[in-house]
Amino acid sequence: MSGHKMLSSGSKLWTSGRSSWISRLHNGVTGRGKACSTKVCIVGSGPAGFYTAQHLIKARPDVEVDIYERLPVPFGLVRFGVAPDHPEVKNVINTFTQTAKHSRCSFFGNVNVGKDVSVAELQEAYHAVVLSYGAEGNRSMGVPGEDLAGVYAAKDFVGWYNGLPSCRELSPDLSCETAVILGQGNVALDVARVLLSPIDFLKNTDISQPALEALAGSQVRRVLVVGRRGPTQVACTIKEFREMVKLPNTRPEMMAADFEGVTEAVKDLPRPRKRLTELMLKTALETPGEKEQERRDEASHIWGFRFFRSPVEILADPENSRTAGIRLAVNRLEGSGEGARAVLTGEVEDVTCGLVISSIGYKSLPIDPSVPFDSRKAIVPNNMGRIQQAAGLYCSGWLKTGPTGVIATTMNNSFDTARSVVEDMDSGTLDASSAKPGSQSISALLEKRGVMPVTFSDWEKIDSVETRRGEASGKPREKLLTVEEMLQEARK
Template identity: 45%
Template sequence: MRHIAIIGSGPAGYYTAEAAQKLWGDEVRVDIFDMLPVPYGLIRTGVAPDHQSIKGVSNRYESTNALDNVRFVGNVMIGEDISVAELQGLYDAVVLATGAPNDRPAGIAGEGLENVFGSAAFVGWYNGHPQFAKLNPDLSGRHAVVIGNGNVALDVARILTKTSGEFTGSDIVGHALHALAKSGIEHVTILGRRGPHQIAMTPKELGELGHLERAAPRVDPADLPDEADDAFLEPGQRKSVTHLRSFAGIPEAFRAEKPVEIEFDFFASPKAILGEGRVSGVEVERTRLDANGRADGTGESYVVPASLVVTCIGYKSSPIPGVPFEESAGRFANVDGRILPGLYCVGWARRGPSGTIGTNRPDGFSVVERIAEDIGLGSAKQGRAGFDTLAAERKLDVVTFRDWKKIEEAEVGRARDGAPREKFVDVDEMIRARKD
């Protein structure tokens, strides 16, 4: 029998569990640990609340958890309730699938000012992550600046500019919906250091900005390269740039009917966030691309007004004591998923924050292949029986998948009209719902 512990119940964790079950069938026992009482990681608290079709992938993970040899172990903090070393003593393999839950610092002056947030925190706020539910951003000002040129920046800009009615069918949490309904934001600037051909925005997400009820996107035609150069782009990137070209061609008469504007400011490198205690603007330097596509400063600077700033410039994993970590890359030090004997990593914890949700599936299957090479038929380790004994000794309040289904049922039952659920945003509330 093989015993595997997976730390993290997001996509990378569940795809790894699926791979282990497919390879070994009844000859493996997999325990999936999570610090929260609820599973699915970024599917629950990272994917935009108005992208319910993407969240539907959790149905696949539920099917994996329905197997007798795969178990969800929620409300267990690795490093506090039990150490990685202790898990290694109980399981043949321990896989870190913790993702990259922390914001990468912007590294510019003023990022500590009031009403400046990283995207992990801001997205966690409107998605109901318990760690960020009390963030309470001030949306009363007129100008928001979103730093970054990826899909997360698009999500933040879209969420900031939607009407309450446009959230019908979403699972945005009530406190965020209420705050957004009272928002005074009239202008959102999306800052990108490079140009339209270098964006990391996918066509579907970018195209959504052209169909908002009260907001219209703006692109300066002067920022667009020659249209003939689009032929050198990958098909998806070409479609995205086509959207930007269409935004540049929106008639001013149409814009006049929209009270909110989403402006793409390309070739714009933020140099400092300005303000006395609270943010009031962002100092930006105009850039140009060198022969290698890098953004060089031109020396020309200007200030973009900002009452709210959200930085969407990347994420990093959380270090774990005793586990080698690459601080510069924001991930665990590894070679093809191997960290140390018996210790592995997968997904963003292995690669850094890159790729889509689906990228984690082949990643999970590849790390299981390496585990198979290393552990063979397994050992005489205790696995879940040993953990259960330790959990009882330490009086850990472990949440099972059956408990989670009770929490989920309670969330569905308290949903507002037109919403799939109203998430609990407090761990104690989750625990109480499990016991009701």
């Protein structure tokens, strides 16, 4: 998600404002008291970062929290990961804004921890450092052909339609008829829905303008959502599946053979899984009522789940230049329920398609050589958020757990990390007795390095421009798509 490759020109824009910004900070305009306080730094301003900050501020009146973010804009995956047609999920931004405006919280955007400032330097300046920077890497499929044109990671595709600066140049070719999405979680269904949604439906969302224009000219008429296991292991939730079933101008296309034995298994499933499986069975096997049949007959777009399939190879066109299809291994299951394993049968099948989107998971990346990192699990080894062999260092969110769950899951795990920090303060394990300079010393370091942070009030200028631009075209906002544009507006 880094916009820092593009920053050299942007940072010059603000040189003139730098001294006044630093003096403003030093003069305590942030509303902080001069009394000795416990200074905590949080790296990352997505849900994990903000929920950790929220809990710390509520739990201890002596805690001051500084949130550092690589981009000039806050909110992480709430801004760049939530589907544009799910505006209600973005309402948590209101809560995060309250936290950011608290007198004991400060936001520093446009600061790339690990490059502009090291974790060791943050540890010098703060009593505790919490890493909450999420999972920005892509899990590789590990199959031949995955580097062909027409193959994308879902994270990048989602970033493209949500206006993430680093995905601006993605420009996916949507001239094919069939798209295959690998993975059956909620992100996979978000992508399928965006590919198949009527353009009139999308143009009232905060989807990026280039994505809206590309989707308006899309030739994609059929989307297959492929999973290596069966219907009772599918990773999406019923809400997302129901949205697919009701999507205008689409009809489902399922394979009855994929559901053999599922009707008998349903009665033993836990309730949420049972409801989802029953809806899948109904969609796949039941003859619809007259009205629904009429709707399906008129639909020009098709979507369907394909179970018991794993990618073996992305197939190239005759020129070997781009995707022409995908070879899928046919699996069978060993065991049952959540623990069932997909085992190869030796059969394969080829599907003709011009677009393959891999939605098999995000993964965290190491931020700094000084921080322990488990590259196999792609997490920072921790115990309740306490980073192992690193006193005063903590983690929350997907960096702590891996990329699982929804925003509420992240909230709970972030609260747990904040509780660990507070417990360590209370017990004396975390020594908060000596004064620490916090943002004063870090801002001086950043100034020396030519980095100008974006404050929360600077972000509000960006926010105001985006919402104003959106209103002009009937959208909630029209996002700025480059770091340079963001920085220009922040410094006006």
